[in-house]
Amino acid sequence: MDHLLYIHIAFCDSKCHYCGFNSYVGRFELKRAYMEALEKQLRHDLDRYEISEGSIETVFIGGGTPSTIDPELYAPLFEIFTPFLKENAEITSEANPQSASETWLRGMKGLGVNRISFGVQSFFDDKLRLLGRAHDAHDARRSVERAAALGFEHLSIDLIYATLPDTPARIEKEVENAFELPIDHISAYELTIEEGTPFQKRPEVRRESEEQAKIVRETILSRGWEQYEISNFGRYLCRHNLGYWEYRPYLGIGSGAVGRLGTERLYPSAEIERYIADPFSKRREGLNEKEIVEEKIFLGLRSIVGIDEKIATPPMKKRLELLRKERLLRYEKGRYFNVDYLLSDEIALFILD
Incomplete structure (x- = not known):
């Protein structure tokens, strides 16, 4: 059976106000040790779960912020999983506009990444500041255009709506701005208030979203794109996303990553030091x-x-x-x-x- 591979990068330059994902600001002194722990877990899990060569259909490097890690530190991971890839595998990396330099993008493309998903979130600077993003709208446009110029096969952006500054007109403008870029996929999410985030103390930053969701959907579909999931649209449908929804088995590599193989869900440690010390340990959850x-x-x-x-x-x-x-x-x-x-x-x- 074909598998998906998810690799979690647990580092960020800064923590966005809405983010509840497992990530660490700073702690960059742990980068090399963390990447070495990923290598150990990846080798172990490919063997432990008897993943056959040519059976991994998609790879997704998420975070956190994958663009905070130099391509040279990813190279050993690619050497490990490349023999297990199917022909024409989809290999995605997330990236943030402020850290996805030309050097980083060129290095990732050289390793085999053929799809970049940018955490743009908005084309309005006031909204980006509210969200705690470290880039501005100009950075967002420039990073996507830079990736296109380097020849990445597929490019995606994330957008967030249902925030305090949003109005129907601004939401429509967000989508129009997205379509000015050389992308073939948009993930559009309504703002959710996650426990333990700065926004938990500021619930007023979220607006009711049903009208805005309809505007997002109608504006994107009017361009001839397909909505293939509640928050995902494209001319190109992300095969990794579809694999999750089709309930394909997947390996989760990294601190706080989640995997599911057969009737078991697997959770490596979410504490980065503990993960580095023992990348083989997992909490197991049986599914009936x-x-x-x-x-x-x-x-x-x-x-x-x-x-x-x-x-x-x-x-x-x-x-x-x-x-x-x-x-x-x-x-x-x-x-x-x-x-x-x-x-x-x-x-x-x-x-x-």
Whole structure:
């Protein structure tokens, strides 16, 4: 079976006010030791879980901020996983505009990265300051254009909406600005208030988002792009993202990364020093059949993957058919598909009731 590979870089130049991900500001004295620990875990897990050569379809380097790590420190990882890649594998790295220099981009491309996902978040400087971003709108545009000039095959940006400065007109302008860039993918997320972040003490920074979500969707779709998940749009559909929603098995490498193989979810230590000291240790969470079905339903309804009718119990099948008759779901070739992603969670809860 084909696998996905996720590699987590746990370093950031600064911590954004909304970010609840496992990352560390500074601590750059740990970079080399951390990258060496990634190598150890990667070698161990490829062997431990009997990953066969030619079976990794996608690689995603996320964070944190992968562009804070020099390409030369990534080279040993690429040497380890390259024999396990399928032909024409998709290899993505996230990057921030302020740290994705031409040297860094050129080095990553030389290693084999063929897709860059930029954490742009906004093209308005006042909103970037509110979010705690370290770049401005000019940096964002320049970094994407630089990557395009270097010949990366696929480029994506992230946008955040539902913040205090946002208005319908500004949200529409955000999307218009995005389409001025040489990209083929947009991930657009509403602001969420995460526990333990600076925004937890400032809930007023979030606006209600349903109208803005519709503006984002309609403006992007009017350009002929496809919405293939509630927050993801593209001319190119990210194969790594689709792999998650299709419930493919994946390795999670790094401090705070998560993997899932078979019926087991695997959690390496989220404490960076502990991870460096013992990159092989993982907390294991067993998943029963009911939990797996629930996850497949939630993921399927949020995306173009849909729900395979074979996983539905008889009571679920009755609810699925009721939703189809009400034209809230579409049925095709043994699968049910959501026609309104904004209702995905409500529909999932109804099906699972």
